[in-house]
Amino acid sequence: MSEEKTFDLIIIGSGPGGYVAAIRGAQLGLKTAIIEKDENLGGTCLNVGCIPSKALLHSTEMYHFAGHGAEAHGIDLTNLSISIEKLMAKKSKTVDQLRGGVQHLMKANKIKVFSGLGMLAGDRKVRIKEKNDETMLTGKHIIVATGSTSIELPFLEFDGKTVVSSDQAIAFDKIPERLAVVGAGAIGLELGSVWARLGSQVDVIEFLPAIAPSFDKDVSKMAERLFKKQGLNFHLKTKVTGLKKSKGKSILTAEKDGKEIEFEADKVLVAVGRKPYTDRLGLDVVGIETDDKGRIPVDIHFKTSADGVYAIGDVIPGPMLAHKAEEEGVACVERIAGQAGHVNYKVIPNVIYTEPEIASVGQTEAMLKEAGIDFKSGKFNLAGNGRAIATDATDGFVKVTACRKTDKILGVQVIAKSGSELIASAVTHMEYGGSAEDLGRTIHAHPTLSEAMKEAALAVDGNAIHST
Ligand code: NAI
Numbered sequence: 001m002s003e004e005k006t007f008d009l010i011i012i013g014s015g016p017g018g019y020v021a022a023i024r025g026a027q028l029g030l031k032t033a034i035i036e037k038d039e040n041l042g043g044t045c046l047n048v049g050c051i052p053s054k055a056l057l058h059s060t061e062m063y064h065f066a067g068h069g070a071e072a073h074g075i076d077l078t079n080l081s082i083s084i085e086k087l088m089a090k091k092s093k094t095v096d097q098l099r100g101g102v103q104h105l106m107k108a109n110k111i112k113v114f115s116g117l118g119m120l121a122g123d124r125k126v127r128i129k130e131k132n133d134e135t136m137l138t139g140k141h142i143i144v145a146t147g148s149t150s151i152e153l154p155f156l157e158f159d160g161k162t163v164v165s166s167d168q169a170i171a172f173d174k175i176p177e178r179l180a181v182v183g184a185g186a187i188g189l190e191l192g193s194v195w196a197r198l199g200s201q202v203d204v205i206e207f208l209p210a211i212a213p214s215f216d217k218d219v220s221k222m223a224e225r226l227f228k229k230q231g232l233n234f235h236l237k238t239k240v241t242g243l244k245k246s247k248g249k250s251i252l253t254a255e256k257d258g259k260e261i262e263f264e265a266d267k268v269l270v271a272v273g274r275k276p277y278t279d280r281l282g283l284d285v286v287g288i289e290t291d292d293k294g295r296i297p298v299d300i301h302f303k304t305s306a307d308g309v310y311a312i313g314d315v316i317p318g319p320m321l322a323h324k325a326e327e328e329g330v331a332c333v334e335r336i337a338g339q340a341g342h343v344n345y346k347v348i349p350n351v352i353y354t355e356p357e358i359a360s361v362g363q364t365e366a367m368l369k370e371a372g373i374d375f376k377s378g379k380f381n382l383a384g385n386g387r388a389i390a391t392d393a394t395d396g397f398v399k400v401t402a403c404r405k406t407d408k409i410l411g412v413q414v415i416a417k418s419g420s421e422l423i424a425s426a427v428t429h430m431e432y433g434g435s436a437e438d439l440g441r442t443i444h445a446h447p448t449l450s451e452a453m454k455e456a457a458l459a460v461d462g463n464a465i466h467s468t
Contacts, residue, residue, distance in 0.1 A: 005112075007033045009336065010126050010139035012118035012281070015043020017313030017325030018145030019102055024330045026109035028337040033137055034111055035118035035128055041102045043147050045322040051098055052170045053190050055091040057353050060197040064230075064355075069392060082198065084174055091170070120144075120282035124308045127282075141308055141336045144296060145329065146281060148274040148314035155242045156182070156270055162250050163243060166191060169269045176200050180252045180265035182240050184211035186352045187271035189227065193354050196231040203263050205235045205254055212352055216364050216399065216413045223358055223415055226395055230355075235261070243268065276315040291317075301341075302332040310336070324348050347430045349423045356396045357419035361427050362411030365401060374404040378436065378459025380452045382416050384466040387447035393417035398456035400426070400436055407435035407460075412453075422453055436460035 008030035011018045018034060019041060025032040040047055066077045106113050114137070116130030126142060128135040150165035152158050158165055169191045175198045181188045184206035196202040204211070210220040211227070211234060224234055238256040245251070252263040276294045283290065286306035291297055296311040298304055304311050312332050313325030327343045334341030352358040368375050379399045382388040396416035402409050412426035429439045439457035444450045455464045 005033070005135065006138045007031050007112070008139065009033070009141050009143065009333065010118075010137050011035065011143045011145055012120075012126065013043065013145035013147055013313075014041040014102070014113075015145060015147045015313065015325065016045050016322040017147070017329045018043065018143070019106070020326040021143055021145060021312065021329030021333050022111045023105060023109050024333040025336075026111050028333065028339070030141075030333070030337065032109075032111045033114060033139070034106065035114045035116065035126065035137075037115075037117045040099045041106065041113070042099055044149075046098050046102065047095060048167045048170060050322055052091050052095050053166070053187075053194070054353060055094040056087070056170060056194045057190060057355075059087050059090060060194050061355055064197040084172075084198075088171060088173075117280060119280060120286045120288075120306070120309065122282075122285050139308070141310065143302075143329070143332060144278075144281065144304070144309065144311040144315055145313050145325065146277045146315055147325075148320055149277045150270065151273045151275050153182070153240065153270055153272060156240060156252075156268065158270065162266070163268045163270060165270060169195075169267070172267065176266040178203070178263075178265045178267075180205065180263045180268045181271060182252075182268065183271040183273070184208075184234065184236075185214070185271060185273070186212075188269070189223075189232075189352050189354050189358075191269060191271070192232050193227065193230065201233070202231065203233045203235060203265070205238045205240055205252070205263070207237070207239055209237050211236070212358055214350065214364075215358055215360055216366070218397075218399070219358060219360070219413050219415050222396065223354070226356065226415075227354065235263075274314065274320050278315060293317075301335045302328060318345065319348060319350065321348065321350065344431060347427050349420075349427050351420040351423065353420060356393070356415050356417045359414040359419035359423035360412065361423055362409065362430055363401070364411060364413070368401065368410060373410065375401050375410055376404045376436075376460055377401045378456050378461070378464065380455035380459050380464055380467060382449070382452055384455070384468075385447075385449060385452045387449050388417070388452070390447065391417070391449075393449060398422065398452045400439065400453075400456045400460055402436040402460050407437055409434055409436055409439060409457075412456075414453075416449060416452065418449055422450055425450060425453055 009025040009032045011034045014036040022034045116128040119127045121127040126137045166187045179200045179202045181192045181204045192202045212220045240254045302310040312328035314320040331341030331343045349361045382396045383394040388394045399413045401411040436457045444454045458464045
């Protein structure tokens with residue numbers, strides 16, 4: 001069966017980039033369609049990424065507190081136990097609720113949802129294949145928002161059972177005794193934390209000399225120290241070489257300083273990054289060539305080399321983050337509608353949702369040094385913050401970096417409880433080109449952790465009130 005339909009805007013992929021673009025399109029009066037190949041809307045972030053991992057992090061944080069912190073508050077939780085089945089059911093409930101939310105938003109905005117694999121067919125057409133049905137859509141504008149998928153190491157192929165990606169590591173049906181995690185980036189640290197809190201022996205193997213290597217060195221160092229105390233074992237400057245079987249057990253092999261080391265593991269989570277997902281998308285049909293990393297090249301208005309075809313989110317260059325994809329979706333559609341959509345790539349926050357959380361925005365000190373920019377930094381330790389002392393949140397610090405000449409904030413690094421929330425005020429100040437003094441003179445409620453942000457900004461010129 002084949003049918004043909006016409007739209008102003010067709011979006012392929014319903015992750016945060018795609019579905020937000022669809023809503024903005026509908027708001028701007030465009031007749032909009034969205035195509036999704038998976039069973040549910042929401043993409044990686046909602047179904048197997050950001051949301052389920054945050055649900056697991058929250059549950060396991062509470063479990064960890066119950067086992068390690070509650071007693072000091074006079075809370076007696078003898079005979080503590082955890083049911084993995086219920087933990088996973090709670091996570092699924094969160095995901096289901098949000099899936100329903102996205103569906104509702106599509107309906108409320110009169111966006112036509114098509115289920116099936118969307119393929120560029122040339123002449124501003126998109127073919128949707130689902131089982132034996134084929135539908136052809138014609139769109140004045142087509143946005144590719146097909147996201148990304150986990151990178152596989154050639155010598156450590158995913159089998160979905162022992163060697164897994166985050167897709168499976170958010171859904172183990174029992175707690176692995178030994179979990180090896182390859183990569184100490186966002187996924188490795190978040191999911192490593194989840195399973196360590198549940199009792200797994202977790203070995204994190206990282207190629208570089210630091211965990212969370214995209215953050216400032218002092219942040220990485222403190223994170224390493226704190227997460228070690230939580231039971232994560234780090235093996236830095238270590239190169240994974242393969243997996244072998246010995247006496248029925250899986251052994252991950254690696255190399256450090258020229259020596260071979262082995263890690264017995266029930267599960268191996270490979271978290272070494274993600275790559276753009278463009279399988280069977282028909283890029284060749286419309287003449288789009290990807291770059292050396294498989295990304296779709298676009299201009300500043302997200303236009304690809306094919307007429308009427310745009311791309312946003314993880315399939316194009318830039319950090320693979322849901323909020324970056326969302327902003328690009330909005331900006332792309334606003335451009336299509338004749339407005340001045342724009343993404344400020346200089347102020348995209350980056351967060352790792354461990355405990356404490358790691359968050360940053362702007363340039364790192366290493367980037368500033370490399371660029372030869374003269375800067376000054378102010379640091380404030382959470383140990384000097386009243387709310388932190390009252391809520392067991394004294395681990396960590398906030399650091400504000402500003403231009404020595406103009407005082408303009410150039411970067412902010414946070415390692416603190418609720419760091420993901422704290423970073424927001426720095427992002428706002430930076431969006432408006434604010435100075436460290438602007439941030440330092442902004443009134444923050446007392447007592448809050450956010451006062452550490454204000455104090456760090458004051459510390460840039462040596463004016464922090466509560467530091468010694
Ligand atoms: P990542 O790029 O954050 O970290 C990968 C880590 O693996 C790096 O530290 C890298 O040095 C290391 N690595 C690479 N090859 C290796 C090897 N052969 N042996 C040992 N270590 C190796 O990638 P990750 O954690 O897989 O996340 C994928 C994407 O998803 C990233 O773009 C990330 O930003 C995004 N994401 C964001 C989250 C958040 O915002 N909280 C959460 C999860 C993912």
